[in-house]
Amino acid sequence: MENQTNFKSIIINNGALLAGISIMLNLVMYAMGNHFEPHWSVGAISFIAFIVLIVLAIKKFKQNNGGFLSFGEAVKIGVGIAIFSALLGAIYNFVFMNFIEPDFLAQVMELQEQKLLDQGMSEEQIEASMAMGQKFSSPLLMAAFGIIGSAIGGFIVSAIAGAVMKKSEEEQY
Known part of the structure; x- marks a missing residue:
């Protein structure tokens, strides 16, 4: 049961910290008026924070677990x-x-339409592209894609970290 509590607290603390960093970056971009086209460094900072917080959480769990970590535990924590x-x-x-x-x-769609016009696309190509974009721009669908994408990214990062850091009791002897 202690192990389960350890999982939950590590996941909640690091997940909240990662979300806090992401939200703060978004609010800074909004305050600066760059929320439609943020600088590439914002994505880089988010990506680095994602990796670092997952790896540190796995490392902390391993330390709290007597130096032992299974691949599955690492993936569970990261995802x-x-x-x-x-x-x-x-x-x-x-x-x-x-x-x-x-x-x-609506503003994002206007900016996208202008970009397509600037690329020299025909009116019917732009209309088709905008219609497709409209289908995928519902908040619920965007949230679902964000959660699925994040879970896949968490799996990849934690699988690599788990493969590197895993240590079972059998390996000790």
């Missing part, structure tokens, strides 16, 4: 952190798109 963080991020996005910036999606 748990990624999903919890994505859920908090989805809640933030809901609040942002409904209360802070209600016309955010």
